[in-house]
Amino acid sequence: MSTFKPRDWGSHAPFIAPGYKSTLLRGPSRLPLAIKSGLTEGTGPRFAPASVRKLDFDLTKNGVTNGEPLGERIVVHGKVMDTDGRPQPNILVEVWQANAAGRYVHKVDQHNAPLDPNFRGSGRCMTDADGNYMFYTIKPGAYPWGNHFNAWRPNHIHLSLFGPGFATRLVTQMYFPGDPLLELDPIFLETQDPVARERLISKFSIEKTEEGFALGYQFDIVLRGRNATPMED
Amino acid sequence: MSYGETPSQTVGPYFAYGLTAQQYGYDFTDVVDPVVAGPDADGEHIRITGQVFDGNNDPVNDAMIEIWQADANGTYAENPVDVASTGFRGLGRCGTGTDAQNRFYFDTVKPGVVADGAAPFVNVIVFMRGMLVHAFTRFYFADEAELNARDDILQSVPADRRDTLIAKRVETRTGVEYRIDIHMQGDAETVFFDV
Ligand SMILES: [Fe+2]
Secondary structure (H helix, E strand, O other): OEEEOOOOHHHOOOOOOOOOOOHHHHOOOOOOEEOOOOHHHHOOOOOOHHHOOOOOOEOOOOOOOOOOOOOOEEEEEEEEEEOOOOEOOOOEEEEEEOOOOOOOOOOOOOOOOOOOOOOOOEEEEEOOOOOEEEEEEEOOOOEEEOOOOOEEEOOEEEEEEOOOOHHHOEEEEEEOOOOOOHHHOHHHHOOOOHHHHHOOEOEEEEEEEEOOOEEEEEOOEEEOOEEEEEOOO | OOOOOOOOOOOOOOOHHHHOHHHHOOOOOOOOOOEOEOOOOOOOEEEEEEEEEOOOOOEOOOEEEEEEOOOOOOOOOOOOOOHHHHOEOOEEEEEOOOOOOOEEEEEEEOOOOOOOOOOOEEEEEEEEOOOOOOEEEEEEEHHHHHHHOOOHHHHOOOHHHHHHHEEEEEEEOOEEEEEOOEEOOOOOOOOOEEO
16 A cells, blocks of 8 residues: 655645635634655545445436426536546545525525425435546536625535545535636635636536436546555555 | 646535435435444444634534544454444544534544554544635544654644644543544644645
């Protein structure tokens, strides 16, 4: 087993990111202490394929009570790889999102937009032997939030991945191409490097689009790679 | 060919019906929950619990904490483990929104030592709205003073901040609890690691 390369802080936002107000009281104020990556960080949880049940990867079906969910049906495909381009098989991908109207099922979401009785908005899937994952869902709507006057979150899907080790843990958000709200969204913009934050935007794919059924988007995810030399202990 | 990392983004305020659905009472299953070790797992059964405080010293009611630890023999569960059948999974996840005092809790066993020169500890990740990047920390155990004094990583932490990583042992009527709070900022700010 080898250790993971350090987190590339140039690809991530800082803990305290003034454009996103909640970070001011919630981000650690001191720099994290560098430690040598060891056994703990090099290992990580594995999930059995049975962790994912039959409809977990289909958000258009897994929350149905009396019909089909409203909104634009989409299919999201992606490859999970590391920074050396190695595909990451058997990675659990958990997803959650707002419905087509921009409303979350979550009890604390007070946005004045309708819930959809046929859409919960959460699910999960696993990557296959080549690192590929896919799930069906409804394109989420934009929603307002309290960060500043007239603040709206761009359309986005939340994703959570463990990767091959605890150190490679990643929680992120997938955005949609051409969304005019992106250039106004501090959560997106606080990743300072414009090249890095482009990686958060999925690509429309006519090849992945299913004839007469669902628009296709491709969202590849890159996790930290491993160091070339194995660890000593 | 090398690729750039996908940036981290905040878990936001609405993760519960996706990541901790059963804990919060939503109609969806959890693949990870606060039970790190079932009743049949070897070792001393403990509960680890605490609160998360923001820069105003207010408890955070929408944080999500994850832990990853070795079993009582110091071995990490590297194969897929169903906690219900074999007892020890090593991984736990808990949101702070279901307890009246916004505590997280984990039902687990005290980990063994994973390497020479290391004290027993639990690896921890803190997620919440207001964090664009998650933070790593560790929980050590107050009753392991001798091993703590020899732990390379704990000793690399400035002496006046080491206490932020040490959980206090409390015997309760229901069993042994280790209590540790996470402070995001301030004088008692928890030591976070660049793992
Ligand atoms: Fe969101």
